[in-house]
Amino acid sequence: MDAVRNQACHSFGDFEREAIYRAIFTRRDVRSHFQQRPIDDAVLARLLTAAHHAPSVGFMQPWNFIVIRDPGRREAVRDLFLAARSQELTHIAEERQELYRKLKLEGICESALNLCITCDRRRSEDSPLGRWHNPQMDLFSTVCAVQNFWLAARAEGIGVGWVSILNADALRDLLDIPDHVVPVAYLCVGHVSEFATRPDLERNGWASRLPLSDLVMSETYAGAGEDALKAAANTIAGRG
Numbered sequence: 001m002d003a004v005r006n007q008a009c010h011s012f013g014d015f016e017r018e019a020i021y022r023a024i025f026t027r028r029d030v031r032s033h034f035q036q037r038p039i040d041d042a043v044l045a046r047l048l049t050a051a052h053h054a055p056s057v058g059f060m061q062p063w064n065f066i067v068i069r070d071p072g073r074r075e076a077v078r079d080l081f082l083a084a085r086s087q088e089l090t091h092i093a094e095e096r097q098e099l100y101r102k103l104k105l106e107g108i109c110e111s112a113l114n115l116c117i118t119c120d121r122r123r124s125e126d127s128p129l130g131r132w133h134n135p136q137m138d139l140f141s142t143v144c145a146v147q148n149f150w151l152a153a154r155a156e157g158i159g160v161g162w163v164s165i166l167n168a169d170a171l172r173d174l175l176d177i178p179d180h181v182v183p184v185a186y187l188c189v190g191h192v193s194e195f196a197t198r199p200d201l202e203r204n205g206w207a208s209r210l211p212l213s214d215l216v217m218s219e220t221y222a223g224a225g226e227d228a229l230k231a232a233a234n235t236i237a238g239r240g
């Protein structure tokens with residue numbers, strides 16, 4: 001009977017729905033626990049296909065996927081990270097700098113491979129459907145592809161870590177990326193020995209998840225209301 005009702009309202013069956021939420025709630029940004037054993041090309045192809053099925057403004061599909069395996073090139077990217085981290089450190093509140101220095105914020109050389117997901121800002125340049133007023137929508141679309149990749153990877157037992165502490169121009173030079181293409185995400189990808197149950201930055205006392213009910217607004221920005229919805233959100237958070 002349930003199956004009939006689910007079909008009628010287009011929702012997934014319980015098992016499939018739980019699987020989707022499981023991927024969402026257990027996805028982690030992975031920096032430690034990478035294993036270097038290679039990722040099967042068939043698996044990587046599935047992850048890239050998931051990314052390629054992301055929504056995109058005007059269906060422009062602005063992304064490309066640069067697969068980086070060469071250890072020398074990865075060391076060069078790691079050096080870019082180290083330089084960028086030193087620069088970023090000076091902008092971190094003084095009382096948090098010691099903690100910042102201790103955080104592991106990349107797995108560039110330890111992972112099986114790196115993946116740079118780019119956005120070609122000239123793709124469909126002559127027909128900017130959905131981008132004439134909001135040209136940044138191509139970048140947003142590319143981020144949707146990143147998230148699809150990340151969630152599919154979790155379902156395949158593959159860890160992904162996003163490294164944004166990089167100078168984009170230096171990264172462009174290293175990967176021969178032309179000026180009209182933006183490197184949106186630099187990802188470390190690989191099998192892992194474990195997925196942490198909580199975000200690393202939470203476990204290390206850097207930040208914690210904000211209560212969802214504090215972020216929900218009604219009708220206008222900062223508009224009060226939706227109390228029943230907020231209570232329902234708090235109940236779910238209490239169970240998690």
Ligand SMILES: Cc1cc2nc3c(=O)[nH]c(=O)nc-3n(C[C@H](O)[C@H](O)[C@H](O)COP(=O)(O)O)c2cc1C
Binds near residue numbers: 202
């Ligand atoms: C746009 C973006 C950039 C990020 N850049 C970095 C980074 O440079 N280094 C890092 O360790 N984590 C980075 N992260 C991961 C976040 O720190 C992580 O998502 C957050 O702490 C929550 O943890 P979780 O992803 O495990 O839930 C980035 C995440 C996003 C979405």
